[in-house]
Amino acid sequence: MYDNDELIEKVILFCVDLDNGEDVEVNLDELEELVKTAGAVVVGRMVQKKENIEKGTYLGSGKTEELRDMVIELGATGVVCDDELSPIQLKNLEEIVNTKIMDRTMVILDIFASRANTREGKIQVELAQLKYRSSRLIGMRSSLSRLGGGIGTRGPGEKKLEIDRRIIRDRIAQLQRELDDVKQHREVMRKQRMVGNLPIVSIVGYTNAGKSTLLNKLTDAGVLEEDKLFATLDPTSRNYKLNNGQEIILTDTVGFIRKLPHHLINAFRSTLEEAKYADIIIHVVDISNPQADNHILTVYETLEGLGVVNKPVITAFNKIDKVEEFPIIKDFKADIVINIAAKKEIGFNELSDAIATTINNCRNYIEKTISYADAGLLNRIRKYGTILEEDYREDGIFVRAYVEKDFNI
Numbered sequence: 001m002y003d004n005d006e007l008i009e010k011v012i013l014f015c016v017d018l019d020n021g022e023d024v025e026v027n028l029d030e031l032e033e034l035v036k037t038a039g040a041v042v043v044g045r046m047v048q049k050k051e052n053i054e055k056g057t058y059l060g061s062g063k064t065e066e067l068r069d070m071v072i073e074l075g076a077t078g079v080v081c082d083d084e085l086s087p088i089q090l091k092n093l094e095e096i097v098n099t100k101i102m103d104r105t106m107v108i109l110d111i112f113a114s115r116a117n118t119r120e121g122k123i124q125v126e127l128a129q130l131k132y133r134s135s136r137l138i139g140m141r142s143s144l145s146r147l148g149g150g151i152g153t154r155g156p157g158e159k160k161l162e163i164d165r166r167i168i169r170d171r172i173a174q175l176q177r178e179l180d181d182v183k184q185h186r187e188v189m190r191k192q193r194m195v196g197n198l199p200i201v202s203i204v205g206y207t208n209a210g211k212s213t214l215l216n217k218l219t220d221a222g223v224l225e226e227d228k229l230f231a232t233l234d235p236t237s238r239n240y241k242l243n244n245g246q247e248i249i250l251t252d253t254v255g256f257i258r259k260l261p262h263h264l265i266n267a268f269r270s271t272l273e274e275a276k277y278a279d280i281i282i283h284v285v286d287i288s289n290p291q292a293d294n295h296i297l298t299v300y301e302t303l304e305g306l307g308v309v310n311k312p313v314i315t316a317f318n319k320i321d322k323v324e325e326f327p328i329i330k331d332f333k334a335d336i337v338i339n340i341a342a343k344k345e346i347g348f349n350e351l352s353d354a355i356a357t358t359i360n361n362c363r364n365y366i367e368k369t370i371s372y373a374d375a376g377l378l379n380r381i382r383k384y385g386t387i388l389e390e391d392y393r394e395d396g397i398f399v400r401a402y403v404e405k406d407f408n409i
């Protein structure tokens with residue numbers, strides 16, 4: 001008989017509090033959410049107030065031993081650090097604490113591994129995992145041999161990760177080639193979308209903000225929405241008609257998080273960069289989360305890191321149904337701020353108007369009488385712009401319309 005208890009990983013979370021203004025308990029709350037999403041339970045926490053992080057062991061020596069005792073006392077099967085551990089820290093901690101050592105990056109990689117559905121997603125996760133592990137082979141040799149089923153260990157297709165450097169290098173090269181193929185395919189799809197010349201509106205935001213819910217409620221896209229971190233990994237695009245009749249393309253994509261591992265950012269660059277091809281960004285913020293203002297900062301930092309800058313931003317404060325009064329949060333980077341409750345379809349008219357206004361701000365307003373001989377121009381305006389009025393008069397067709405700034409008349 002299997003004892004179910006044995007199969008569930010029980011972990012202790014730990015981190016150093018550098019007293020730099022960060023609320024470490026809040027950080028550990030988020031780590032706990034990540035760990036739960038990865039399928040483990042948290043049995044304890046340990047925080048060490050310290051001026052700097054110990055190069056060799058992360059924690060100070062006394063605390064490292066305390067952690068070892070805690071593991072025994074609480075029957076933990078592993079420990080998870082809120083910061084990314086260096087190979088040497090991993091190795092030393094493992095020797096002293098004598099259990100599986102994991103860090104935030106491993107947990108996030110593990111969640112991504114279990115979420116990846118498409119070929120592109122799977123390749124990207126495996127690449128990120130291999131790159132992370134190959135740089136930690138020395139430190140993780142014994143840790144790897146401890147692998148059971150649990151967080152920090154899941155590989156794409158449950159495949160065992162080879163620990164030989166050369167094999168890993170070959171595999172990385174092969175995956176990179178496959179990814180390039182997939183990327184080209186994505187590029188073709190993206191171009192096809194652009195040919196239609198419809199404005200592309202990208203939904204971005206912190207993980208669990210409600211991005212997929214918004215896309216689903218607006219377009220019946222059928223994207224998985226869940227009260228878990230990183231429910232969405234693969235971008236989904238759908239056509240959507242604004243109240244004024246203008247058609248747009250809405251894209252939902254992977255959420256951001258504080259300290260998103262750079263291996264993941266590199267591997268997921270093409271997915272994360274989806275917003276780079278957008279004309280407009282909708283920034284969804286979970287206003288009911290006490291950390292909403294920090295989430296806003298993280299999202300802007302991540303966007304900047306990805307080179308997504310100088311785009312019009314509509315910030316949608318979401319989940320207003322969950323708050324009694326509106327918290328005083330400002331988003332100075334947004335061009336327009338609105339309140340919505342995606343789940344309840346509240347604020348959708350305002351959102352539609354905000355998108356229409358933003359599109360029109362990127363366009364020129366024209367009033368012109370087009371001669372009947374020049375019907376081709378009218379067709380072009382119809383295709384690439386938005387006609388507000390069209391009047392067939394004696395001297396030609398009078399139009400009032402919005403056209404792209406670089407549209408030649």
Ligand SMILES: Nc1nc2c(ncn2[C@@H]2O[C@H](COP(=O)(O)OP(=O)(O)OP(=O)(O)O)[C@@H](O)[C@H]2O)c(=O)[nH]1
Binds near residue numbers: 321
């Ligand atoms: N109360 C309330 N819950 C909401 C609202 N919008 C979304 N949610 C819930 O928030 C959770 C996360 O929603 P998702 O749409 O999956 O969030 P996401 O931003 O796509 O998250 P990731 O894909 O993980 O980055 C789900 O449980 C939704 O039902 C809302 O307006 N009000």
Ligand SMILES: [Mg+2]
Binds near residue numbers: 213225231232253
């Ligand atoms: Mg989602």
